[in-house]
Amino acid sequence: MTWLIALLPLLLLALGFPIYVVLLASTSTIAMIYMDIPLTLVPQVMFGSLDKFTLLAVPFFIFAGEIMSEGGISRRIVEWLLSMVGRLRGGLAYATIGASEFFGAVSGSSPATVAAIGKLMYPALLRGGYSDRFSLGLITSSGAVASVMPPSIVMILYGAASEQSVAALFAGGVVPALLIGALTVSYIGWASRRQTPSDEHRLALPLVWQATRDAVWALGTPIVILGGIYLGIFSPTEAAGVASVYGIFVTMAIYREVDIAGLWRITLNSALLTSQILIIVAASGVFSWLLTVSGIPQALVQILGGSAQTTWTMLLLVNVFLLIVGCFVDPVSAIIILTPLLVPLMQSLGVDLVHFGIFLTVNLSIGMFTPPFGLNIFVSQALFKAPLPTIYRGLVPFIVLQLIALAVVTYVPEVSLTLADLVRK
């Protein structure tokens, strides 16, 4: 039975079955052959896995991100950053990083960030004299920070699956996200040392003031979301809902860039995105129930624990494994499937589960732009009509940078836990 539990899902996954079918079909088959249980448990557990208030943050944050990227909020953030750093050597590249961090603090989606920021910055970067390869690498990789910077869809799913506080996970993601940004900024500083700065963006205080005034509603969004959570006013789910209403207000009433038809389109889009994710969560409940009763996670702990590895090498192995998984499977599916499997292992190693959630997120966010199947790569390919080899080559330095960040986040727990502990206590 153990072999079937391990091999059947892998086979179906490789054949290209939808993830929710992989989970449901393997569980149902094994339950019918080996177990004497009432099968009404299957639909019951499917709904039971969705029956968590925390998970409602997923649709709300998706909606908030969608309406803000369509309603001119991302454009204003980009213009605001350009008004300040556009004149510097490497300024356009800095603005891309800054805008991705900012947009990540509004949206929890990595490809949406690539699309929103990339559409605005790619033409500007090319006009500013950056090579096609560098621009594509920068844009494709910089979206990844959105799933590390709170709010993060991936972290909500991890929190729901591992019963960790989403607020603590969000807090834990802030420093790692800034660390990734800082590393990238230093690399850009070095890479653009011989570049002539663009004349397109003059640094003038009145312009900065105007851009700030124009962007003030956009800049308020992260404050509404994170401030609300950390002042203890809202739960993450309520904050997500309030951010959505704030998004509707700003884009429809203040900026007037979204009309009723637009609102309906954004709502449907968000609902379908939500279904794509939560149907996997529903199916995974049945699968992780099977894992638990079969005792596979515990067996894994015993086998790996008995191999006398140190925590240090074990974390290295887990990270390498996750990086390989991330090359083929999207972070949402990976986190839903792997959390119940890996959490007992981490507990046996004495790794803090919030810390694990953070480096798991950082790791899988790298998978979004590693060849061959990182989703962000295809977003760039589609948006900018760019050839894949150029994107692949452009990504290399950024992959190295983020691997360095991953190592720091994995082996220095304080990077994640200092802020998270403030929330937990």
Add this chain to the structure above:
Amino acid sequence: MRVVLNILEHLMAAVIGCGFLFALALNFANVVGRYVFHAPIYWAEEAMIFTFAWCVFLGAALVALRSNHLRVELLDWVLPEKARRALAILIHLVTIALMIFVAWHAWSLVEMVERVQQTSIVGEIPMTVPYGAVLVGSTLLAFASLVRTIELITGIEKPSEPGPLPP
């Protein structure tokens, strides 16, 4: 056939969209109720979860009609067109069988909670509501796969719409 399908798709989209906006409004009303009027809506959390259960299961069927479910697309890159089509048909046939299996047991479950008149703990909403979402959703998922199978076999495919981007 196409006309019926279009009407069904629009109907599902309308239910999902209204459900989504309803949950959004309810969440906001609850927050305002609690902090401004000190009167939280006690049944709000359950109602939101049940609404989203319906949105998710109906939405999943709509996503299936557009072949947009998350999956590992490894073989799409290496298989020739014919083999890819055959594999896609196989996947849909397995999905149909699986969803009929889920719908069958969801039906028993709905019947059971109906018999014992089981309701939710706080809002006393009948539990046939959330379990009904699983029943209707799995039935529609089977139907969606059937439609896709027919489209693949006859070669009459609706031009695919660009899907939304998963996080």
